[in-house]
Amino acid sequence: MQFIQRNRKTRDFHQAKWNEPVIFELHQSGEKGVEVPPVHDKVVETIGDGISAIPKSMQRKSKPNLPEIGQARVLRHYLRLSQETLGSDFNVEIGQGTCTMKYIPKVNEMLTRNPKMMELHPLQPEETVQGMLEVFYNLDLCMREISGMDYFSFQPSSGTQALFTMASIVRKYHEQRGEGEKRNEIITTIFSHPSQAATAAVKGYKIITLHPDENGFPDIEKLKEVVSVRTAGFVVANPEDTGIFNPKIKEFTQIVHDAGGICYYDQANANGLLGITRAKEAGFDMCFFNLHKTFAAPHMCGGPATGALGVTEELKEFLPVPIVEYKDGKYSLQYDLKNSIGKVRAFHGVAQTVLRSYAWIRSLGPDGLKEVAKIAVLNNNYMYHKVINIQGASAPYVKGHRLEQVRYSFEQLTSETGITTEDIQRRMTDFGLHYWTSHHPYIVKQPFTLEPTESYSKQDLDEYISALEQISQEAYENQSEILNAPQNSTIHKLVEEDYLDNPEKWCISWRSYLKKSKVKNHV
Structure with a gap:
């Protein structure tokens, strides 16, 4: 076998391998992590036992199906898993294209770990969370400057949910104008994120996809052919997931506007645009940014993320409620938007993610963002x-x-x-x-x-x-x-299977795994 000299710029790497089982398989009956003491008699006399006050309909009929495991073994379990994981703080994370994996300032992480932040509850009275509402409001003002939009909501929990929210606003907008049935098509592009087509389809729209011309730009002549009185909206990423920026984007939005459609902008790929271009000048009616990408909040394996959604003045009344407003020296959550699409998640947004992004923007300022x-x-x-x-x-x-x-x-x-x-x-x-x-x-x-x-x-x-x-x-x-790769990783080459394509083999929880594998004698 011919020997190839290892390039000196690469690292001599070998990842730890523990063959670590899932935590449910570490269960030992009777083993305790924490022994909860009984409720003191005086506490019972004062406030009750803490259980009987819970309505019967909300009380469990059986104990939760959790593993019993000691603290030391729990610690070893998660430390071993951490050694088997690559991440943006561990390696050069360039390969996650379109996801903007950047350094998360640790001083901002310290902010979010402040007990005043960790103990916030979304149902607290407004007067007790004025500081956090001020952060939401000020981040809204920052995002307006960055995008040119007039109002922002931080309720969507991801970029995909922001796209779903924008598709919902498009539908509500046309329904209010009596054109909801007629305008049943959304136009997008093949190199935009698949969530653009998927979320519009969930809202019941027919999807029309533009393919690129010979240079990789969305074909404007094809747009002219497909736009019509049936066009509800146009959604696009620019730059697209190829990294190619469409310099004629204003012409695209004008064509759709002339046909009566709404233009909304996927700005997940905004890291090369900050301080350079804005959605407003490109002719968009709505846009979203991923705070967990461009604005230096972590992805955290799918959450907690935030798709910051901005709209023009004309579309403010359709935003999900509540939005944060400032009046008479007080910040408040406002629900009185006439044509709001309602809520897209239970509460207003992820406060810790909003704080991280606000701190990042304020630390850089406009020149730093550029x-x-x-x-x-x-x-x-x-x-x-x-x-x-x-x-x-x-x-x-x-x-x-x-x-x-x-x-x-x-x-x-x-x-x-x-x-x-x-x-x-x-x-x-x-x-x-x-x-x-x-x-x-x-x-x-x-x-x-x-x-x-x-x-x-x-x-x-x-x-x-x-x-x-x-x-x-x-x-x-x-x-x-x-x-024969990988040779230095935690696992070796996988046997070709249809696990990702066959729903019958999907197990998103331990309970579904037990059900589908028919494993017995486990927790």
């Missing part, structure tokens, strides 16, 4: 010119500068070596790095999407690029290194 965009674009274009020179790699469509990310392709490498982008994905973990094969469908063949953000140094970028260079060399000279 600097974030400049560095993100600089990093991305440095990486772009390095990656397209790797043997077998390319960046389809328009050549030259990209914005904050790029959707690359290893189609040439695959055709010449048989090594696929999924093979490369597994091999990247041997370097302690993450690599994402992008959204389906694979319009870009053998894709991978990289987004370096502003958080990474030139040395970080070079480390990631060097790993790709070495893997490309292996693909052409020593394929066994890739085909």
Whole structure:
């Protein structure tokens, strides 16, 4: 076997492997983590036993189905799991394209861990949370300046839910105008996030998808062909998930407006736009930002996230309630929006996420936000010119500068070596790095999407690029290194199965696992 010299820029990495079971399998009957003392007699005399006051309909008929396990074993369990996990604080997290994985300032994390924040409750009287309501209100003002919108809601719990909320506003808007039945189509683009089409479809809309022209831009001539009196709205990401910015976006929104439609903007990919362009000037009626991406709050494995949703004055009355307003020296939650779509989640928003993002914006100021965009674009274009020179790699469509990310392709490498982008994905973990094969469908063949953000140094970028260079060399000279990967990770190559595509094999909880696997004698 030919030996390939390891590139000195990459790290000698081997991840800890514990073969750790799920916590339910660590259950031992009678083992205790905390022994809860009985209620003192004087407490019972004063306030009761704490249980009998609960309505019978809300009392459990049996104890919760939780594992019994001691504190020391719980600690070891979660520490071992943490050693088997890659994350943005652990490795160079460039490979999660479109997700804007950046450094989360730890001073902001300290803010959210303040007991005054940790103990907030959404049902507290307004007079006891004036400080937090002020933060919500001030972040609203900041987001207005960044986007040009007139009002913001922080109620949506994700970017996808923000898209669903905007689709709901589109429907309510046309219903109020007596056109709800007639306007039954939403136009989007193939390189926008799949959630755009999905959320509009959930609202009952027919989806019309624009494909790119030869340069990768949404085809404006196709838009002119499909827009009609049936058009309810147009939703798009710009830049799209390719990193290509559409310079004619104002023409797109004008065409849709002329037909009577609403234009709403997926700004999850906003990291290269801060202080440069705004949704208002591009002609949009609504937009959203992911606070858990662009505005330096963590993703946290799907939550708690926030899709900050902004609208123009005309659409304010349709926002989900409540919104925060300031009047007569007091902050309050206002519910009296005439045509509100109602609520999209139980409470107003994730206070800790809002605080993190507000602190990040205030620490940077307008000049700092613009600097974030400049560095993100600089990093991305440095990486772009390095990656397209790797043997077998390319960046389809328009050549030259990209914005904050790029959707690359290893189609040439695959055709010449048989090594696929999924093979490369597994091999990247041997370097302690993450690599994402992008959204389906694979319009870009053998894709991978990289987004370096502003958080990474030139040395970080070079480390990631060097790993790709070495893997490309292996693909052409020593394929066994890739085909047997991962070798230094917690797991090795998975057997090809239909787990992700077969709902009968999905187990999103321990209870569903027990039901589907028919495992007996467990908790």
